[in-house]
Amino acid sequence: MPSFSDIDCAHMARALQLAARGLYSAHPNPIVGCVIANNERVVGEGWHERAGEPHAEINALAAAGKDAEGGTAYVTLEPCAHHGKTPPCAEALLQAGISKVIVAMQDPFAQVAGRGLEMLRNAGVTTEVGLMQSAAESLNAGFIARVTRNRPMVRVKVAASIDGATAMKSGESQWITGPEARNDVQRLRARSGAIMTGIGTVLADDPSLNVRLKELTAAGLQPLRVVLDSRLRMPLSAGMLALPGETLVCCTGKHDHSRLNDAGAEVRSYAADGAAVDVGAVLTDLAQRGVNDVLVEAGPGVTGYLLQKELVDELVIYQAPHIMGSETRGMFQTSSWLALADRKRLQISDVRRIGGDTRITARVQN
Amino acid sequence: MPSFSDIDCAHMARALQLAARGLYSAHPNPIVGCVIANNERVVGEGWHERAGEPHAEINALAAAGKDAEGGTAYVTLEPCAHHGKTPPCAEALLQAGISKVIVAMQDPFAQVAGRGLEMLRNAGVTTEVGLMQSAAESLNAGFIARVTRNRPMVRVKVAASIDGATAMKSGESQWITGPEARNDVQRLRARSGAIMTGIGTVLADDPSLNVRLKELTAAGLQPLRVVLDSRLRMPLSAGMLALPGETLVCCTGKHDHSRLNDAGAEVRSYAADGAAVDVGAVLTDLAQRGVNDVLVEAGPGVTGYLLQKELVDELVIYQAPHIMGSETRGMFQTSSWLALADRKRLQISDVRRIGGDTRITARVQN
Numbered sequence: 001m002p003s004f005s006d007i008d009c010a011h012m013a014r015a016l017q018l019a020a021r022g023l024y025s026a027h028p029n030p031i032v033g034c035v036i037a038n039n040e041r042v043v044g045e046g047w048h049e050r051a052g053e054p055h056a057e058i059n060a061l062a063a064a065g066k067d068a069e070g071g072t073a074y075v076t077l078e079p080c081a082h083h084g085k086t087p088p089c090a091e092a093l094l095q096a097g098i099s100k101v102i103v104a105m106q107d108p109f110a111q112v113a114g115r116g117l118e119m120l121r122n123a124g125v126t127t128e129v130g131l132m133q134s135a136a137e138s139l140n141a142g143f144i145a146r147v148t149r150n151r152p153m154v155r156v157k158v159a160a161s162i163d164g165a166t167a168m169k170s171g172e173s174q175w176i177t178g179p180e181a182r183n184d185v186q187r188l189r190a191r192s193g194a195i196m197t198g199i200g201t202v203l204a205d206d207p208s209l210n211v212r213l214k215e216l217t218a219a220g221l222q223p224l225r226v227v228l229d230s231r232l233r234m235p236l237s238a239g240m241l242a243l244p245g246e247t248l249v250c251c252t253g254k255h256d257h258s259r260l261n262d263a264g265a266e267v268r269s270y271a272a273d274g275a276a277v278d279v280g281a282v283l284t285d286l287a288q289r290g291v292n293d294v295l296v297e298a299g300p301g302v303t304g305y306l307l308q309k310e311l312v313d314e315l316v317i318y319q320a321p322h323i324m325g326s327e328t329r330g331m332f333q334t335s336s337w338l339a340l341a342d343r344k345r346l347q348i349s350d351v352r353r354i355g356g357d358t359r360i361t362a363r364v365q366n
Numbered sequence: 367m368p369s370f371s372d373i374d375c376a377h378m379a380r381a382l383q384l385a386a387r388g389l390y391s392a393h394p395n396p397i398v399g400c401v402i403a404n405n406e407r408v409v410g411e412g413w414h415e416r417a418g419e420p421h422a423e424i425n426a427l428a429a430a431g432k433d434a435e436g437g438t439a440y441v442t443l444e445p446c447a448h449h450g451k452t453p454p455c456a457e458a459l460l461q462a463g464i465s466k467v468i469v470a471m472q473d474p475f476a477q478v479a480g481r482g483l484e485m486l487r488n489a490g491v492t493t494e495v496g497l498m499q500s501a502a503e504s505l506n507a508g509f510i511a512r513v514t515r516n517r518p519m520v521r522v523k524v525a526a527s528i529d530g531a532t533a534m535k536s537g538e539s540q541w542i543t544g545p546e547a548r549n550d551v552q553r554l555r556a557r558s559g560a561i562m563t564g565i566g567t568v569l570a571d572d573p574s575l576n577v578r579l580k581e582l583t584a585a586g587l588q589p590l591r592v593v594l595d596s597r598l599r600m601p602l603s604a605g606m607l608a609l610p611g612e613t614l615v616c617c618t619g620k621h622d623h624s625r626l627n628d629a630g631a632e633v634r635s636y637a638a639d640g641a642a643v644d645v646g647a648v649l650t651d652l653a654q655r656g657v658n659d660v661l662v663e664a665g666p667g668v669t670g671y672l673l674q675k676e677l678v679d680e681l682v683i684y685q686a687p688h689i690m691g692s693e694t695r696g697m698f699q700t701s702s703w704l705a706l707a708d709r710k711r712l713q714i715s716d717v718r719r720i721g722g723d724t725r726i727t728a729r730v731q732n
Contacts, residue, residue, distance in 0.1 A: 162683065162712065162726065163697040164530020172706045300692065307689060315689075317528065321712040321728065323673060323681075325700030326666065331529040334691030340538045346528065346687040351717075351724070358717070360528065362687065 004131045008102060011035045011042070011074040012131045016104070018047040018056070019076045019139055024190040025050050025219030028290035030107075030143040034060040035074045036067075036098070043067035050219060055080065057089040061096045069097035076136045078107040078129075081115040090119040100126040104136030109147045142193075142292030145313070151283045155314045156296040156303050157188055158331050162319055165328035166300065171204060180355025181318040183213065185297075188316060190216035192223045193291030194248075196282075198302040199229035206239045209297065224248055224291065228302060230277045236263045250277045279311060304333035307344060310366040315346065317360040370497045374468060377401045377408070377440040378497045382470070384413040384422070385442045385505055390556040391416050391585030394656035396473075396509040400426035401440040402433075402464070409433035416585060421446065423455040427462050435463035442502045444473040444495075447481040456485040466492040470502030475513045508559075508658030511679070517649045521680045522662040522669050523554055524697050528685055531694030532666065537570060546721025547684040549579065551663075554682060556582035558589045559657030560614075562648075564668035565595035572605045575663060590614055590657065594668060596643045602629045616643045645677060670699035673710060676732040681712065683726040 004012075018033030026032075026048050034056035036044040044067065046059025054062075057079050061068050073079075079089035079101065093101060101120050106129055107113060117127045137144060142153035159177045160166050167173035175182070189195055195209045209225045211217050222245025227234055232251040236259060240247055247265045257267035270285070271278040286294060296303060296312075306312045317331075337343065346362035353359075370378075384399030392398075392414050400422035402410040410433065412425025420428075423445050427434050439445075445455035445467065459467060467486050472495055473479060483493045503510060508519035525543045526532050533539035541548070555561055561575045575591045577583050588611025593600055598621040606613055613631045623633035636651070637644040652660060662669060662678075672678045683697075703709065712728035719725075 160529070161709065162530075162728075163526070164528075168704065168706055170704070174706075176706075304692060307691070321714050323698060323700075323710040323712065323730075324706070325673070325698050325703040325709070326670060326696050327701065327704055328696075330692050330694075330696075332689060332691050334689075335693065337691040338534065338536070338693055340534050340540075340542075340690070343527065343691070344689040346689065348687050348724075358714075362528075364689075 004102070004128070007040055008074070008131060011037050011072075012076070012102065012104060014042070014045070015074045015076050016132060016135055016139065018045055021047050022049055024187070024216050025221065027051075027142070027191070027193050027221070027292050028146075030077055030140045032056040032075065032077045034076070036060045036064045036071050037074065038067070038071045043071055052085045054086060055089050058086065058092055061092055064096070070099050072100040072102060073098045074102050074131075076104045077140065078103045078105065078112055078114070079116040079120070080107065080112050081119045082111045088116070088119075090116040093120065094123050094125065098125060100128075102128045102131055104131055105129070105133045108144050141313070146287045146290075146292050150287045152193065152286050152291045152294045153313045154283065154294050154296060154306065154311055155188065155192070155316060156306065156312050157185060157316045157318070158303065159318045159320070160331050161322045161324040163323050163325070164331050165324035166331055167329045168324070169327050169329065176322070177318045177320045177357045178355040181357045181359065184318070184354050184359065186211055186213045186216055188295050189223055190221070192293040192295040194224040194226050194286055194294045196226040196228065196294050196296045196302075197298045199227055199233050200301060201297075201299050202227055202229075202234065202238055202240075207297070208243060209240055210243050210245055222246075223295070224286075224289070226250060226282065226286070226294070228277045228279065228282070228298075230272065230275060232260075232267065234260055234265065236260065241265055250282050252277055276305060279306060279309065283311065300330055300333040303331070307332055307364070308334055308336050312364045312366075315360075315362045315364060317362070318354065319358045319360060321356060321358070370468070370494070373406055374440070374497055377403050377438075378442070378468065378470060380408070380411070381440045381442050382498060382501055382505065384411055387413050388415055390553070390582050391587065393417075393508070393557070393559050393587070393658050394512075396443055396506045398422040398441065398443045400442070402426045402430045402437050403440065404433070404437045409437055418451045420452055421455050424452065424458055427458055430462070436465050438466040438468060439464045440468050440497075442470045443506065444469045444471065444478055444480070445482040445486070446473065446478050447485045448477045454482070454485070456482040459486065460489050460491065464491060466494075468494045468497055470497055471495070471499045474510050507679070512653045512656075512658050516653045518559065518652050518657045518660045519679045520649065520660050520662060520672065520677055521554065521558070521682060522672065522678050523551060523682045523684070524669065525684045525686070526697050527688045527690040529689050529691070530697050531690035532697055533695045534690070535693050535695065542688070543684045543686045543723045544721040547723045547725065550684070550720050550725065552577055552579045552582055554661050555589055556587070558659040558661040560590040560592050560652050560660045562592040562594065562660050562662045562668075563664045565593055565599050566667060567663070567665050568593055568595075568600065568604055568606075573663070574609060575606055576609050576611055588612075589661070590652075590655070592616060592648065592652070592660070594643045594645065594648070594664075596638065596641060598626075598633065600626055600631065602626065607631055616648050618643055642671060645672060645675065649677065666696055666699040669697065673698055673730070674700055674702050678730045678732075681726075681728045681730060683728070684720065685724045685726060687722060687724070
């Protein structure tokens with residue numbers, strides 16, 4: 001077991017902070033931060049901002065210049081050893097004369113997977129792995145899911161009253177939560193490679209499902225909009241089709257796609273699961289398209305289906321301090337859960353106040 | 367406006383802490399704490415433990431002895447001026463030579479209501495009112511409700527999943543929350559003069575509705591059990607009838623009470639509200655019986671009725687980190703709330719972790 005000093009911890013904590021700056025811009029790449037230091041003294045900082053641009057290590061080396069020589073590099077993810085869109089970072093660290101590399105986690109991506117560390121060790125650089133590993137893993141949970149499970153991380157967002165209602169029976173639901181919570185959802189969208197909804201929500205609410213906050217659209221990324229629509233009822237007039245960003249309509253069986261294609265949508269037929277689209281197949285396709293994180297913003301039918309199929313990794317519940325009562329719609333339609341033992345347990349990872357509402361973030365224990 | 371020093375604040379904060387020691391034993395009396403001090407130096411502390419026993423001021427004076435002379439008394443509630451079960455505290459403070467009295471709040475009880483302070487001022491004692499008043503009011507919210515509104519404070523307890531379910535459709539609900547939350551409910555019961563439920567809950571679950579934790583029963587108090595039972599279906603075999611403490615069965619119209627009386631229950635007929643008992647009338651009766659706080663532990667029919675009638679002051683929700691889904695019963699049956707505008711707003715006053723569950727305490731904005 002490597003042992004890490006307080007100074008090591010401080011530098012890695014800073015590297016994790018730097019990594020988080022890429023949250024809204026780096027995907028489909030992992031987010032990575034790097035600090036180059038000589039003992040206490042930080043000589044260079046960097047993070048990965050955007051796919052195709054330099055990795056965190058390269059930015060930190062550039063900032064450090066000659067001072068990198070003999071220093072220690074703290075990187076939140078193992079440096080790459082392969083030639084992708086940029087030359088390998090392990091090579092750059094060697095050339096700069098770095099004497100020690102501490103990484104929070106090994107890269108799970110098959111083309112790296114230990115080879116970056118191996119290249120460094122073979123050249124005589126001391127390497128250590130595992131400092132603040134769980135924090136690093138949680139920053140890149142979506143990337144890890146994609147490269148290890150061939151499936152994006154699935155995050156379901158729900159806005160509900162404290163008694164679990166998401167709409168009145170009439171469908172009236174605007175607005176249950178306040179403007180601060182709705183802005184916060186913009187951040188969830190901006191960190192996601194795709195936003196998934198059901199055709200029922202499209203027909204009822206005609207949602208935009210895009211990123212509108214200026215500070216979040218600077219990277220020019222818009223998540224792929226994914227509509228589950230087994231019978232291909234998607235209206236040509238759907239508002240999202242006219243917005244920047246792409247829309248993928250997921251149906252089953254054979255349909256004429258041409259008019260929706262003309263309206264700007266991609267239509268693809270997937271395996272069926274009863275009357276529904278097999279969402280597992282859609283998720284595999286999304287992973288292959290480079291989507292790390294899928295945000296689900298849908299009605300109780302879709303979200304309940306995903307829960308029952310154990311396809312939900314994380315729930316983000318915006319809970320308004322209201323009682324909406326019994327003449328309402330619930331959060332999840334789960335017709336197969338009849339006994340208390342069928343319930344899903346959650347591991348709550350964060351609870352905080354967002355404006356007048358409470359945001360609860362929880363991992364689903366599948 | 368009086369101005370208070372940091373020393374004043376520290377002593378009153380301590381007096382509020384002392385008052386809280388009476389939470390499970392003093393009712394139907396208000397809970398009161400008293401600190402007697404000479405500047406920083408505390409010379410006596412006291413609190414009111416139980417009806418019929420000395421008030422907080424008397425206990426603090428006894429602890430202070432001769433040192434009380436020339437001191438300042440910090441009391442969370444105006445000292446009494448009337449001869450009740452004990453002689454008036456204002457008189458005792460004068461006899462001990464106290465030179466200044468600071469109270470958090472005036473006593474709303476008609477037999478005191480400013481007369482204690484007046485007696486002190488007339489004798490040349492400096493008096494000040496309002497230091498930490500809202501904290502003092504919240505400690506005695508039930509007592510204040512009873513003496514000013516002729517109605518106890520109504521606190522509704524609910525155990526639910528994070529998606530608002532209180533039971534499966536089958537009725538299965540044991541247990542949604544963990545043992546720590548259930549112990550915490552014992553504390554809610556012990557501070558209440560009465561526990562209210564509906565006949566449906568009695569018939570389905572045969573609840574005990576008593577205080578079982580030893581540290582809470584030391585005062586020998588058991589809350590009055592109140593069963594809303596318009597058609598008098600209360601079974602003679604109900605478990606609660608065999609337990610220490612009294613049971614009041616609330617019906618409407620004329621019924622033969624004799625067998626239930628023999629089984630140990632009091633039966634009383636109240637005004638009807640449609641097919642239900644008029645709970646407003648029951649609450650007035652409970653206030654007249656000296657009940658400050660009513661804890662409602664009932665099904666969605668009773669709790670929803672109370673919400674719709676604007677009879678709920680506070681909600682205490684124990685939220686388990688589970689998703690129970692759609693084949694469940696909700697928290698409140700509210701058939702008259704059809705539009706989003708009908709929802710009830712809550713003012714959340716406390717959120718904390720109780721074992722694996724979250725306890726949310728909220729005032730209902732009626």
